[in-house]
Amino acid sequence: MKIADHKNIAYAQAGKFEETRFEKIHNIIFKDSNEASILVAQEIANLVREKESQNKPCILGLATGSSPIKVYEELIRIHKEEGLSFANVITFNLDEYYPMDKNNIQSYFYFMHEHLFNHIDILPENINIPNGKVSAEDLYQSCIDYEMKIKAVGGLDFQLLGIGRTGHIGFNEPGSHLNSGTRNITLDHITRVDAAPAFLGIDNVPRKAITMGIGTVLSAKRIVLLGWGANKAEILKETIEGEITSEVPATYLQHHNNTTFIIDEGASSELTRVKTPWLVTSCVWDESLKLKAVVWLSELLNKSILKLTDKDYNNNGMSGLLTEEGTAYDLNIKMFNKLQHTITGWPGGKPNADDSNRPERANIPKKRVIIFSPHPDDDVISMGGTFDRLVEQGHDVHIAYQTSGNIAVSDEEALKFAEITQTLCPNCEETQSIINFLKLKTDNDIDSNEVRQLKGLIRRSESLAATRYLGLNDENVHFLDLPFYETGTIKKNNISDDDISIMYSLIENIKPHQIYAAGDLADPHGTHKVCLDALFMALEELKHNKYMDDCWVWLYRGAWHEWESYQIEMAVPMSPDQVLKKRHAIFYHQSQKDGVMFQGGDSREFWVRVEDRNRLTAKKYNDLGLADYAAIEAFKRYHF
Incomplete structure (x- = not known):
């Protein structure tokens, strides 16, 4: 088990950790992302205080995206309510889009100041984010300088990570090398698709980015990766249980001896110990787990439930379930009936019917x-x-x-309606104002109240x-x-x-x-x-x-x-x-x-x-x- 020190005790007590032979990276599962994020923020805060007591700088590697937002909110709260100072903190961000002006609302420079830096007492000169506006001629040297600056301050004490659906950490896309350093990289199409909502369409998402390398990340003394939601479940299973491969760059973290994945129940749903716990350990077979196991076995063997046999159960780690239920025949009928009773053409309940085996009540006929x-x-x-x-x-x-x-209404759609309104009411000043705004709108402009009202x-x-x-x-x-x-x-x-x-x-x-x-x-x-x-x-x-x-x-x-x-x-x-x-x-x-x-x-x-x-x-x-x-x-x- 890769728990290097006491820092992980709080996680293990609050979350769920069960090491299995399938898992190659230490991970802890929490009911929701809020509690988990608060504990991660507490670890960071304790590290900052520890370094301060030693009169040393605390070197933090920071991530962007939706995953760490709650962590940053909690750090701000600790700063404001508990007096945590960031005066001794030096930060290095993982990545930045390229090209990207730091004042663009989609830049990671903007993101970090919006979500963290503007609300704490960190010194501006201690904030390091890759320069998205460096010239093409100076880009290579800029990446080397970024790498050397990390080494000059003694390396990263703590690296916070998220994970993309391609398995990227930072912007290290599939194909990235184990020893890679800070560099310019072309973004995978899936990564750009995932970023599209923030840019109001994939056509607006940059095709390149500057990112810390895999080698840079692995040099950190401590790494915590955050994973929230069911859409991250498959890639987290590949990362935690799969073989190390450049096609899933996050698997390189298996090399690191002080890494913890902090994930919620949705993100953990594909892990073997969660999805099929009977393949890992002896189970307490409650009704929901029985149904889950029988459905899984039916789908695995491509056989209807009523055709499953004792041998099917025994060969797939469920002999303990049969011991409780007696025979496959009895278990199959029980689970088949349970599923059958979920089906109803009367979602509000069927009046004057026996509702003992129906999903909804019949005793309130008009709901x-x-x-x-x-x-x-x-x-x-x-x-x-x-x-x-x-x-x-x-x-x-x-x-x-x-x-x-x-926000999901395009400017083109809004302009169409505004121009129709103008045709019906040629002298409406408000309509003309909307048309003028939309025609002159730039990427950094936030819709005016009138435009938002029209779109609504x-x-x-x-x-x-x-x-x-x-x-x-x-x-x-x-x-x-x-x-x-x-x-x-x-x-x-x-x-x-x-x-x-x-x-x-x-x-x-x-x-x-x-x-x-x-x-x-x-x-x-x-x-x-x-x-x-x-x-x-x-x-x-x-x-x-x-x-x-x-x-x-x-x-x-x-x-x-x-x-x-x-x-x-x-x-x-x-x-x-x-x-x-x-x-x-x-x-x-x-x-x-x-x-x-x-x-x-x-x-x-x-x-x-x-x-x-x-x-x-x-x-x-x-x-x-x-x-x-x-x-x-x-x-x-x-x-x-």
Whole structure:
């Protein structure tokens, strides 16, 4: 086990560490990124104080991106509330885009000052970030000078890292050499795709960057890598359990004897000890683990559940499960029935029916329902078929759009609407102001309030068109415009009491029997995560009210991921006609079709990817031996 000193004890006590024969890098799993980030910040703070007591400088290697933001927030808090001084700290950032002006809001120079340096007492001369504006002629020498400066101050005491989906650390992309130093590098396409949202489109993402090398990183005395969210799970498994290879540069960290990976549950989900713990150790077989194991075995062997045999279980590390259950036959029927009972065409409960084996209750025949949608199209993208069913079956359905979604409207789309408005109202000064702003807008300009309002109105009108198409009255559509989102930039504010109060008031007013919310947490700093946190905080304040005893919360996933088959607690099948109806509802969100800015790593349009996802969920159910449906939307219940 690679725990070099006492620094790791706090992590091990707070998180979950179990060394296995599959793992080659020490890692600790936390329930969420917040607690983990606070502990990392505490380690950094302790190191700074230790060096200060020795009258020595503390040399920190720092990372950018979404992963370390909470660490920096906690360091700022410790500085302001506990008096931690950074006067003895010298920092070296991992990388910078090239070419990139330091005043550009997308630069890592800007990022570091925005998230850390502007809020602490570090000396400006002790801040080192690669120069993204150095001339091509001087670039090579600039990289050598950066490397020599790190060595001149005694090397890195601590290096903070994130990890990209290509396995890059810093911007050391696949193919990087073990002994590489600071240099100019061409960015992988996947890396540029992941950066595209911040740049409002991949075409705006630089193709090159300056990065510390693998050798530079490995020279640090201590390395901590942060990994948050399910979208990092596969690359973290490759890094922690795979062979060392230049195709996954992070695997070079296996050479380092004082490295710890700090990851959350989503990021750990592909590790052998998490995904298939029965291959690692003896298990306590609760019902959820039994279902997970049986579904995994069915998918592994490409056999329906009812066809699995005793031999199949024994050959795949599950003899202990059979010992508890008796025979494969008994276990198969039990798990098959458990999955069968998740399927319902009545997401609000079937009136006058036996609901003992159904996902929802029948004893409240007409339910008040709130569907929370983080953006103005998540409702129809993620659960359009279920939305349609709830309305058709007579429930009192309310849609709550948590944010305006204005940042996802392109300038070209806004200009089109402004010019139409100008045609109808030639003398409208405000419209002319919007047109002038959009035509003169530069990369560093933040949208004016008028432009943001117009973009928000575009999303509102699209949302109302879609909800009307699905038969919902306008008075049941609520635009919350949560304040945390309204910054005009990719960077959002933290949740405030105002955000929670808005959520609280809506729930208090409607007193719902059902709440649907987006549980897609791939990005811990994404809008979905913040919107879900706001809901959870509101529910925490509301849960003592009597009407909340009858309120159930169902979580859906977004356009990128779906719940695993064993996680699904309510599966709502759709007919081919309903699939088409859902598609048409999505089409009303025209500003998000045809080249949407936040496409992610998937080039398919939202309606295509979500239809494929719903079709795949139905196929998985069918492959497990269940009925053959055209498509299925899936939900997992949240207990508060």
